[in-house]
Amino acid sequence: MPLIPPEKKKNPSLFIHSDMFKRPAWGSNHPLAIPRQSAMLDLLEMLNWIGPDNTKVCHAANRKTLVQFHTPDYVDAFFQADTSGKVSQANRQKYQLGTMENPIFPGLFERAATTVGGSIMAAKLAGEGRIVFHPSGGTHHGRPDRASGFCYFNDPVFAILTLLNQGCTRIAYVDVDAHHGDGVQDAFTDEPRVRCISVHEENRWPHTGTGDDHGNGHAYNFPTPRGVGDLAYADVINARILPLVREFAPEAVVITFGADALDADPLSAMGLSNTCLLQTCVQICDLAPAAVVLGGGGYNPWTTARLWTAFWGLISDQQVQIKLPKPAREMLEGLECDLIDPEDMRPEWTTTLLDPALGAS
Numbered sequence: 001m002p003l004i005p006p007e008k009k010k011n012p013s014l015f016i017h018s019d020m021f022k023r024p025a026w027g028s029n030h031p032l033a034i035p036r037q038s039a040m041l042d043l044l045e046m047l048n049w050i051g052p053d054n055t056k057v058c059h060a061a062n063r064k065t066l067v068q069f070h071t072p073d074y075v076d077a078f079f080q081a082d083t084s085g086k087v088s089q090a091n092r093q094k095y096q097l098g099t100m101e102n103p104i105f106p107g108l109f110e111r112a113a114t115t116v117g118g119s120i121m122a123a124k125l126a127g128e129g130r131i132v133f134h135p136s137g138g139t140h141h142g143r144p145d146r147a148s149g150f151c152y153f154n155d156p157v158f159a160i161l162t163l164l165n166q167g168c169t170r171i172a173y174v175d176v177d178a179h180h181g182d183g184v185q186d187a188f189t190d191e192p193r194v195r196c197i198s199v200h201e202e203n204r205w206p207h208t209g210t211g212d213d214h215g216n217g218h219a220y221n222f223p224t225p226r227g228v229g230d231l232a233y234a235d236v237i238n239a240r241i242l243p244l245v246r247e248f249a250p251e252a253v254v255i256t257f258g259a260d261a262l263d264a265d266p267l268s269a270m271g272l273s274n275t276c277l278l279q280t281c282v283q284i285c286d287l288a289p290a291a292v293v294l295g296g297g298g299y300n301p302w303t304t305a306r307l308w309t310a311f312w313g314l315i316s317d318q319q320v321q322i323k324l325p326k327p328a329r330e331m332l333e334g335l336e337c338d339l340i341d342p343e344d345m346r347p348e349w350t351t352t353l354l355d356p357a358l359g360a361s
Helices: 036-046 072-084 089-095 108-126 155-165 182-187 229-248 274-285 301-315 326-333
Strands: 014-017 055-057 131-134 171-175 194-201 219-224 252-256 291-294
Touching (some): 108 252, 155 171, 182 194, 219 229
Parallel strands (some): 014 131
């Protein structure tokens, strides 16, 4: 079945970017030490899909902005750790900084603050009546007072706060990352203007978001089994998720579009094709006049870069059902990832943007 592009918004879609996100990061021996963002940006440039007319450059959020959600002591401890390259034992334990999960590496604070700045910019621009894609966003586990799950600040929270400050009274936050969006749900548990909906793999870290978890009445969680596949997943989306969003009649949606829900991601096992996840995101975007789409997880560089590239193609009126040109194929063939065995590589990962549909495993 062909992908259906989103309905036209009042204004054209925009892509949020910073050269910060092309820099090497995370050191080594970390699931995010892969070229997912740089590979996506390379693909977009090789396809001539981004340029001055549809791209906005974001900048780091300042301390005054960051402490609107994060505690001042955490922001200051994070900045000091980044500046010195060291974390005391007490701060490591208190703020979960400098751990194997949340390591400190050069430029980290600026990178995390730029991610927040990008989500704030995306929300402001989406409020003009458009879809805005910020693939480097989606750090949905970040807590007010500590890092969590590779997330140092919580940029989806700042996107939602920006929309609220612009006067939105109904915002639907929809999280399709394989991991429950715990940090965002908890941030808005007492906020009736925000409906938090998460579809994620059951019994997967952070082990929250059970089916009976409704927060304080504003959250809806849908854990799915391992290997759920396209057909069963689409049933959940069509029967449960879309009606929940539609009933709320949101003025804006914020989506964490995690590529870790895709088949062959090394940190999850939902087993979806990117065509299924793409159509899901498009359907949600169609339910509000403004949409912010954030990247989230994704630990296979080939599947992640292709998903995000194809999504931008869909919302910017490009032809996504294509055979990739030779430079793009060569770039993808040259990627490396310690988490993916060479024998598990698939032909479509280096030749096309779209996957074949997948059923339940």
